[in-house]
Every structure is written in structure tokens, then in C-alpha cells.
Amino acid sequence: MEKIKRKVIGEPLKSSQIKHEKFSIFRGLPILSSDAISSVAYACEEILIVLIPVMGILSYKYLLHVTFAIIALLCILIFSYRQTIDSYPNGGGSYIVSRENLGVMPSLLAGASLTTDYILTVAVSSTAGVAAITSAFPSLLEFRVPLTLLIILIMTIGNLRGIRDSAKIFSIPTYFFLFITLLMIGVGIIKYLIFGYVPTEAVKTQMASTAGDMTLFLFLRAFAAGCTALTGIEAVSDGVANFKAPATKNAKRVLGLLFAIVVIIFGGVSYLSTIYHTSAGGDRTVISQIAGQVFGQNSILFFVMQFATTLILIMAANTAFSDFPLLLSFIARDGFAPRQFAKRGDRLSFSNGIILLAVSASILVIIFKGENHLMLPLYAIGVFISFTLSQSGMVMRWVRTKAPGWRHKAFINGFGATITFITLIVISFVKFQHGAWVVIILIPSVMLVMKRIKRHYTKVARQLSLDNNYFPVFNSNAAKRFIVPVGSLNEAVIKTINYAKCLSDDITAFHASTDEEETARLKEKWDKYEMGIPLVIRTVDYREVVNPLVEFIENGNFRQSKKDMVTVVIPQFNAEKWWGNILHNQTAMFLRTTLLKRRNIAVISVPFIIENDYASGNMEKVMEEYTDKDCFKAKNNCCDKQDETQETNKLNN
Known part of the structure; x- marks a missing residue:
């Protein structure tokens, strides 16, 4: 078994080699941004699933409105997290920010929310990747659960090999997706505006049956569904410590690049969905339908696009594999998780956290039978809880420290906290009956487990302490x-x-x-x-x-x-x-x-x-x-x- 482990995982690394296990901007962008970048593969589709049954062909008019609203919220979050990176150069995730500025219970809420979010990230991203494969090869639909579990296994092995090896393995697919998606957006716009391409009749007839009115509640439902595009934004601020020096500058550059990429790709895909009239909720994804009309249904580039989409969705899961073990190590050091999660493995990664993440996500995939639409309603709540707590914690930090320029900084974080809190309420209300109630119950349950673990460690420390003035007499x-x-x-x-x-x-x-x-x-x-x-x-x-x-x-x-x-x-x-x-x-x-x-x-x-x-x-x-x-x-x-x-x-x- 040891020989097999060494061949699969690699030889152990010395503790002194940790300084070499860091990200450059080129490696860090795909690893820590792939979750946010990949969200465009299904965020647009989630908006259309809400709009099309009510609005019909008019859905495409309001699709861009919803997209602009989400991009505006993204802009607020990016500015807020730049300040978080400056304030917490060793990693400023919601857990640490909440612990230092809001107290124990808010930090546990942030930790539990991020824990459920990262597990859902792996489950949703891997199932969405398989959905991209089955869109191109419908005969594989019945094997989607085994295929999803296989993808999770491959991701687990790759990350157990260590930060540097996983970055080498998993960075290329993200850049490949960026290239082919930008190509699809460019060709699609040129084909429509210059060559006058008209959407196929098959697509038009799917939209002609209904046409309702846009209401505020419907808009909020669509906005809540599309907010899945914002998942993964926090990953860069969580992983500042994983960047090479100067870590803060490199992390902020990656965050800026992430913002530009998401705006271009999310906005571009939404625009293509509008002009090419894609449907939603069927066996074919929105990306698949756009690629089919832009490149040709059976063209090589169509299959290349499907392959690239599959890879980027898998890379989104890799963001969770990078950040979740680090988060769990912080929680474990504070005594709210088993101490084993604070120890690095043979390859200097937090291997116990990686294995826990893989097992938990696999269980979710099996329970939901590999259907990512069933898991997406559970997805955004944990994200926006962590957003709100992180921004609120930063407000308290500025008020307490009164650093130079603290007023306008507190205003930026306060505005971000307000908007994300309102979004959280909307998402919780809209998606409650669709399964969001599970997360609302699950997060307090995880917090309770964390408190029980802390209570155990406190009890053990108290009994082992020499302050008890009890020294056993040797006989x-x-x-x-x-x-x-x-x-x-x-x-x-x-x-x-x-x-x-x-x-x-x-x-x-x-x-x-x-x-x-x-x-x-x-x-x-x-x-x-x-x-x-x-x-x-x-x-x-x-x-x-x-x-x-x-x-x-x-x-x-x-x-x-x-x-x-x-x-x-x-x-x-x-x-x-x-x-x-x-x-x-x-x-x-x-x-x-x-x-x-x-x-x-x-x-x-x-x-x-x-x-x-x-x-x-x-x-x-x-x-x-x-x-x-x-x-x-x-x-x-x-x-x-x-x-x-x-x-x-x-x-x-």
C-alpha cells in the first residue's frame, strides 16, 4: 500500500520546502478564480429557468437587466475584498475577519457557512461538468453519477500531491476555457451583427407559447438564481498566504483580473443567450446551445467548447479543494474542529481536509443523483452569509482602529454588507421551498458540532493542566x-x-x-x-x-x-x-x-x-x-x- 501511495501521491516533502509551494499570479489566477469564472456556465441558465416559463420570448430582454444588476453587486464585492486583502495579508476569509471583529458565534456562523458552501461547490461543479459532457453525448446520461464520482476522485488525488503540483496540473484547463469562450463570444457577435445570423426555428418555437409581465418578485427570483455567478469571489482573499511575495499585491492583481474576466464572460454569454434565444432546463446547457449555433452543431469547435466547459467546471471544484482545507486548519487551530485538520500531510497540503471534502461532496452527489439543478438552490445562501459577515467585520475593524481613510473604507464595506444582506434575505425567501431550508437547518447543526468539539478540547485541557495543583504520587x-x-x-x-x-x-x-x-x-x-x-x-x-x-x-x-x-x-x-x-x-x-x-x-x-x-x-x-x-x-x-x-x-x- 505504501508503494502505491508513493506512486499516486508522490514522495514526502520537507517542511522547509513550504516556501516553494506558493502561487504566482499566472498559477494563482486559474486555481483560486476558477470557481467564479466557471459560474458563467450555469448562472445564465439559472436566470432563464426562472424567466422563460413566465416571460417567454421577453425573457431575453430582462436577462441583460438581471445580468447588469449582478455585475454591479460583483463590483461592490471586489472593492470590498481589496480592502480585506490589505488588512489580512495572511488570509482574510470570513471566518478570520468575523472572529477578530465580531466574536465567536459570528465566526462559527461564517465557518459553518463556508464549510457547506465549499462542499456544495465540489458537488455542484463536478455535476455541472458531467452535464456538459452529457450535453454533447446524451447516451452517457445514465452514467452521470459514476462519472461525477470519478471526477471528484481525480481532483482529490491531484490536490493530495500538493499545491505546486495541483497548480501545474489544473491551471491549463482554465486558460483553455478562457480562450475558447472569448473566441465563441467574438465569433457569435460577429456572426449575428455582421453576417445577420437568425436563431434556428426549433429554438424560437420553444419560446413562443407564453408571454407574461415582469414583476418585482419575478425579477428578484431571477436575480437570486443568477447570484450563483458570484460564488468563489472570496477565494482570493482566503488564500492570500498561498501567493508568492509580495503576497498582498499578487492577490489584489488576481482579484482585479478575476473581475475583468467575469464581467466579460458573464456579460458576453448573457448577450449571446439574448440574441441566439437559448432555452433552459433541458438536457442541453445554455453554453452547449450557444456553441452549437455559433460553431455548428457537429463541428470540432463545438466539441472543444463542451470539453473546455467540462474542464472549467471541474476546476471550480479545485478552488474548494484549495481553500476548504486551509479554512478547516484555521478552525481546527482554534479548537472548533478536530486537531488532525490543522496538520499538513506528506506533500505539505492539508490532506485530511481534502479527503473530508471529497467524501462529503461524493455523498451529496449520490443523494441528489448527480442533478446539479437540485443542489443549486442550496448553494448561494452560504456564500452570501459569508459575504455579509466578512463585510460587517471589516466595518467594525475600521470603526475600532480608525486607520487613515477609515470613514470611506467603512462606507464601502458597509454598503457591501447591506447589499449582500438584502440579497441573502431575497435568496433565502425565494429559494426556501426549493430546498434552501436544508442549508438553514444544516448551518446551525454544523455550528453546534463545532461548539461541542471546542467544549471537549476545553475539558481535556482543564483536566491536563498543571494548574490543578495535583501531582500523582509515585509508589x-x-x-x-x-x-x-x-x-x-x-x-x-x-x-x-x-x-x-x-x-x-x-x-x-x-x-x-x-x-x-x-x-x-x-x-x-x-x-x-x-x-x-x-x-x-x-x-x-x-x-x-x-x-x-x-x-x-x-x-x-x-x-x-x-x-x-x-x-x-x-x-x-x-x-x-x-x-x-x-x-x-x-x-x-x-x-x-x-x-x-x-x-x-x-x-x-x-x-x-x-x-x-x-x-x-x-x-x-x-x-x-x-x-x-x-x-x-x-x-x-x-x-x-x-x-x-x-x-x-x-x-x-
């Missing part, structure tokens, strides 16, 4: 009280007893008798090989050995006080082949699990490796080694006085 006699559980007498038990003799002279062997014949054979061997330590036998009626051992230890006759330390030394079978362990009962594991829950009981496992001779069936040769009484006697004297004297001399020297 040399009580501390050397050892017990060896014995089922039968064999080489593993002999090795365990010998090890115990190296540590203490006060050793007791314990046997829980469930079979009279087996116990009789044990007594016979015990006397025959002169083990030299007492054997205590307890008859049990219910064929279990754990509780009788615990009862014997707790018995007042064995130890004078419950504060006396008792060490249980357990023989542990380990096969060289992994499947060999399945063939043995797990008594040692059950004993260890139960005993470690008791105060003043220590557990030592003495491994006994079952070598190839056992596995290959040469049992006669092995048994001959250990059936001689002299052999047992020889092995039973590993810690004689001479050895102890030699060891003492070595230590003194």
Missing part, C-alpha cells in the same frame, strides 16, 4: 503491579511474560476459564515449563474475558487503592500480510479499548509477528522450534542479573 511498589492476560501458553505469551519481567518483579498471569479442558491443558503446561509467576484462574459463565479481568483488577484484594497503578501487558498477534489479521480473533483490541477507559490502568501491547513460515504452511518447522522445554526455560531468563548489570554499566558510561 514504586504499586507502580510495578503487572498483569498478563493468558488464553493459552504459546510463544507469544512467553515473549509477553519475558517483557513484563524486564519491567517488574510483581507479575500476575490471569486466565478467564470458559472451557474446562482448555484450562486443564494450560495448568499442565504452566507447571511443566515452570513459568515462575502466579497464575490466577477465574471461571466465567458467559464466555467473555474482558469484564472478568477488569473485575479482578478492581478487586480490593489485588490492589490496596484505586489510585494504585496497574499495567496490563497484552500479547498482540500481527500477520505480515494484511488479510492474515482478519483470521485471528480481536481479543487484544477489545481488551485494550476497554482498559484504556479506566483510570490508573496502563496497557502495553507486545507484538508477535507471524512470519512467512506460518503463512506458507511450514508449521512443523515452526512448532519444532518451540516444543522443547529447555527452549522455554532459556527464553524465560531474558532479564537475569548479569544482563541487568551490563545494562546498568552502559547507562552509567
